[in-house]
Amino acid sequence: MNLGVESLRKILQLEQARGYSNLAVIGGLDRYLHGCLEKTEATEQVFFLKEVCSPGFSYAALSENERKEWVERVLQQLAKVDVASKQPTGVPSPAKGSLDSPIAILKGISSALAAKFARLGVKTVKDMLYFFPRRHLNYSQRVPISKLEPGIEQTTVANIWEAREVKLGSRKGTEVTVGDETGNIRVVWFNQPYLAKRLRTNAQIVLSGKVSLFKGTKVFESPEWETLESEDLAHTGRLVPLYPLTEGLNPRRVRKLVKEVVAQWSPQLVDFLPQEVRDHRSLVDLPQAIQQAHYPDSEQRKDEAR
Known part of the structure; x- marks a missing residue:
């Protein structure tokens, strides 16, 4: 079983999205955590789990508020764990460049794409680290399908029952039926017929966005989405960043690129504040x-972080 930091982080983020309902993994968190401790070799991640899971620890026995506090505390501690050994896909090793290198050295960023980022003042790797979001959408709280309300930013986790390419007015798109233990809902994406082939039946999906009413029936229209096969949630089920954009830059692509750069390159930054000053000011x-x-x-x- 993979006890990588990102895998554990993903599970805890999903637990947040599911409202601390102990449904993030089959059998509950207790079974997952204690199973990992029993079967996995002694690694840094196992030592970490032993630290946060005291003898006799039972997530299932905690109240909802206690679960929330525990998950947030563990996520905070996870942020301190060194994940440098895990190289995110599409990001080069720091040995192949420096913080002052142009972003065109990064895999996935062509000269044309670099020129678009340059219009936003992002020319170097360091610039991208300091390319902060305008704001965040709070997609961290999971809502059952039956409780979704029109016009409000919400997140739900569901199973895909059917996905098909359809004609939506004069445009092609994708229509998906998803459901959870409380009901089903129709999801549509305009101008994205290719999603019908990407979204597999019976896969679990996280949807974040606004629900609208169509002839009295709730419909998710063009929500952000991720399947739970994703290594880490970037677009749903969490606080999702909204970055400044310019012509030719897609929000999902920008989030993906920035997330990879931050994960790989932020450890290279030097903090000039003395440790005692940071400790004194928390x-x-x-x-x-x-x-x-x-x-x-x-x-x-x-x-x-501000």
């Missing part, structure tokens, strides 16, 4: 502050 170090400014684990962590 400040996180610069790499953590940058990480939490982009992809905070909670509203509290976002505020601490």
Whole structure:
């Protein structure tokens, strides 16, 4: 079983999205955590789990508020764990460049794409680290399908029952039926017929966005989405960053690129504040502050990063 930091982070973020209902993994968190401790070799991640799971610990026995506090505390501690050994896909090793290197050295960023970022003042790797979101959408709280309300930003986790290409007015698109234990809902994406082939039947999906009413029936229209096969949630189920854009830059692509750069390159930043000053003022170090400014684990962590 993979006990990588990102895998554990993903599970806890999903637990947040599901309202601390102990449904993030089959059998509950207790079974997952204790199973990992029993079967996995002694690694840094196992030592971490032993630290946060005291003898006799039972997540199932906690109240909802206690679960919330425990998950947020563990996510905060996870942010301090060194994840440098995990190389995110599409991001080069720091040995192949420096913080002052042009972003065109990064895999996935062509010269044309770099020129678009340059219009926003992002020319170097360091510029991208300091390319902060305008704001965040709070998609962290999961709502059952039966409780979704029109006109409000919400997140739900569901199973895909059917996905098909359809004609929506004069445009082609994708129509999907998803459901959870409380009901089903229709989801549509305009001008994205290719999604019908990407969204597999019986896969679990996280949807974040606004629900509208069509002839008295609730419909998710063009929500942000991610399947739970994703290594880490970037577009749903959490505080999702909204970055400044310019012509030719897609929000999902910008989020993906920035997230990879922050994960790989922020540890290279040097914090010039002495440790005693940070401790006295309860400040996180610069790499953590940058990480939490982009992809905070909670509203509290976002505020601490400022």
